[in-house]
Amino acid sequence: MSFPVLDEHRLAATDAATLRLLTGREEAWAQLDDIEDLRERAHTIRMTAIDDLDAHLDRFVAALEAAGGRAHRCATAEEARATVLRICVDNGAKLAAKSKSMLSEEIGLNTALEAAGIDVVETDLGEYILQLAGDHPVHIIAPAIEKTADDVAALLSAVDGAPVEPRLEALAQAARRQLRRVFEQADVGVTGANFAVCETGSICLVTNEGNGGLVTALPRVHVALLGIERVVPTLDDLSVLLQLLARSGTGQTLTTYTRLLTGPRRKGEDDGPEELHVVLVDNGRSNLRRGRYREMLACIRCGACLNVCPVYRKAGGGAYGPVYSGPMGAVLVPLLRGLEREPHLPHASSLCGACTAACPVKIPLHELLLDLRRDLVGEGIVSRSERLAFTLWSLLWSRPALYRLSTALGRLGRPLGALAGPGRTWAAGRALPPLARRRYRDRA
Amino acid sequence: MRVQLFATCLGDLVFPEAVEDAAALLRAAGCDVEFPRGQTCCGQPAFNAGHRRAAERLAHAFARAFSPDLPIVCPSGSCASMVAHRMPVRYEVWELSAFLDSIGAEPLARNDGLRLAYHSSCHLLRELGVDEAPRRLLARTGAELVPLARPDLCCGFGGTFSVRQPELSVAMADDKLADGGRSDALVTADPGCLMHLQARAARTGAARVVHLATALARGAA
Numbered sequence: 319m320s321f322p323v324l325d326e327h328r329l330a331a332t333d334a335a336t337l338r339l340l341t342g343r344e345e346a347w348a349q350l351d352d353i354e355d356l357r358e359r360a361h362t363i364r365m366t367a368i369d370d371l372d373a374h375l376d377r378f379v380a381a382l383e384a385a386g387g388r389a390h391r392c393a394t395a396e397e398a399r400a401t402v403l404r405i406c407v408d409n410g411a412k413l414a415a416k417s418k419s420m421l422s423e424e425i426g427l428n429t430a431l432e433a434a435g436i437d438v439v440e441t442d443l444g445e446y447i448l449q450l451a452g453d454h455p456v457h458i459i460a461p462a463i464e465k466t467a468d469d470v471a472a473l474l475s476a477v478d479g480a481p482v483e484p485r486l487e488a489l490a491q492a493a494r495r496q497l498r499r500v501f502e503q504a505d506v507g508v509t510g511a512n513f514a515v516c517e518t519g520s521i522c523l524v525t526n527e528g529n530g531g532l533v534t535a536l537p538r539v540h541v542a543l544l545g546i547e548r549v550v551p552t553l554d555d556l557s558v559l560l561q562l563l564a565r566s567g568t569g570q571t572l573t574t575y576t577r578l579l580t581g582p583r584r585k586g587e588d589d590g591p592e593e594l595h596v597v598l599v600d601n602g603r604s605n606l607r608r609g610r611y612r613e614m615l616a617c618i619r620c621g622a623c624l625n626v627c628p629v630y631r632k633a634g635g636g637a638y639g640p641v642y643s644g645p646m647g648a649v650l651v652p653l654l655r656g657l658e659r660e661p662h663l664p665h666a667s668s669l670c671g672a673c674t675a676a677c678p679v680k681i682p683l684h685e686l687l688l689d690l691r692r693d694l695v696g697e698g699i700v701s702r703s704e705r706l707a708f709t710l711w712s713l714l715w716s717r718p719a720l721y722r723l724s725t726a727l728g729r730l731g732r733p734l735g736a737l738a739g740p741g742r743t744w745a746a747g748r749a750l751p752p753l754a755r756r757r758y759r760d761r762a
Numbered sequence: 763m764r765v766q767l768f769a770t771c772l773g774d775l776v777f778p779e780a781v782e783d784a785a786a787l788l789r790a791a792g793c794d795v796e797f798p799r800g801q802t803c804c805g806q807p808a809f810n811a812g813h814r815r816a817a818e819r820l821a822h823a824f825a826r827a828f829s830p831d832l833p834i835v836c837p838s839g840s841c842a843s844m845v846a847h848r849m850p851v852r853y854e855v856w857e858l859s860a861f862l863d864s865i866g867a868e869p870l871a872r873n874d875g876l877r878l879a880y881h882s883s884c885h886l887l888r889e890l891g892v893d894e895a896p897r898r899l900l901a902r903t904g905a906e907l908v909p910l911a912r913p914d915l916c917c918g919f920g921g922t923f924s925v926r927q928p929e930l931s932v933a934m935a936d937d938k939l940a941d942g943g944r945s946d947a948l949v950t951a952d953p954g955c956l957m958h959l960q961a962r963a964a965r966t967g968a969a970r971v972v973h974l975a976t977a978l979a980r981g982a983a
Binding site: 320321322323628629632633664665666667668669670671672674675688690691692693694695696700704705708709711712713715716717718721725728740743744746747748749750751752753754756757758759761762 | 767769771773774775776777778779781782785797799800801802803805807808809810811812813814815816817819820822823827884885888889914915916918919920921922923924925926927928929930931932933934935937957958960961962964965
């Protein structure tokens, strides 16, 4: 299955935004004394937690509960949805305010809550825009990256029933006005969690818009969705990852808000929720704990690999599916959902390796894509004809005499090359390469 | 110094002149160039498509053709990376320009007055860490190097990617060709990039694209 190129409108929006983000990262990295050392330390911190994940999760849960929070371990998306729904129902919730969470997209939370009669409103500006448009996020940190100011103005105007100017300030003001009621009236606030700190039981939320603060402080109940792999041992470890996350995502030194939440509101405190629930979601992550694929669990969801990926930048996030996209999505989604359901994603890459070079936690993304392609063949997911073609080709070309014979015949057959198969696909936009009259070996 | 020349399959079949240029550059730099006659292909197309058994057959053929005791030089960053990183036998393998630069080769001034742009092919740049050697050599031939806006951006070839994702592949080639449009020629060290970019340029009339070995040995004009 091949990806089409985005239409001109969305291509221009994606190109400009990803270029801004990737340039920001390059500049932010260049300002650090030793980015390679920091990346190496971050990789070690992530792999330490992942290599002994159960023990780290136990420590986090114990510390969370000691701070007055409640932990819910969920093996599947279904369990996670049911858990959040139960918390909402137990609290008589009518309205849930959400801060941005890709994990909530992964488990399909909004649909489940809405089906039970609970209003769900996204309060991250990008996610709010998408909710109004009925679209899925196309970028893990800049979900509405394909929308221009004019697109957003049209959506917000429809809510206001009056025109909103397509200026950044006017758009932000309109969204704030529209969302104010949600912050004031929500019974439950739902967020993701960028990290969970084992030694303190804290969850860390990294945001730029301030909506995360309102969602975690105003509603009576806070539900945080945590991917089980996002634990870090200590606050010192967290500081290493935070030095890389914003720099790699947006080029900022730190995001506008970096929130460390430890337990619900305590006696004598003025704000914060009465209940804090952390929903720990596996949903296939345990599948990744074998062999080299463990490295993918190190991902901190910064989006750097999307911004540098020429495939992502041409095809857009939607081509990869409704949730994760770019190189991290091409690796993660087949591992979470099974290769047989996502056989085309490992091939959504030219293997240029820009993702691997941009990854702040040193995940060998393009190497993992190669491993997934190996598994596609090993598990018999590729077509019989493709397997036959490579087998025949390798049998011929591993013998010099047959190589000479097949390439001589190939030259004779070349005029037919554009009629079918890969030659035809190639020739749709390109000239067929001329095979030389005399090979180098005939001249040497 | 004795070296083994690995022509690569694309070099042998599609760009034999570029391989001749590579051999001439090596000889001019004082090398004794051997061409192992049993060579075919490094097997990268199969490896990258996940067909490891097929790739192994080619790796064994490669091992029968080449000696692990002599340096191998090849006019392709991608094939050099394949031989360096994904074969059961350890070889001392060099991409052509990295090798020429390391022995202090002084190519002749074939590009005086020409404005050339160099495309950093992906595997040469990111898997072998070679980026300055091709530019240094081109500068020694008298060329003025025109910087690309994104020299490190993939040209869209990617082996089977070029036919699995034809629309994206062609769109990426167009970006690269447009980026190189302000120069007299776009130079690449990889036959894969060269084949793809030339094939697209033949349809659109875009920039001239030349193999590095040709640019160094005979000039890019």
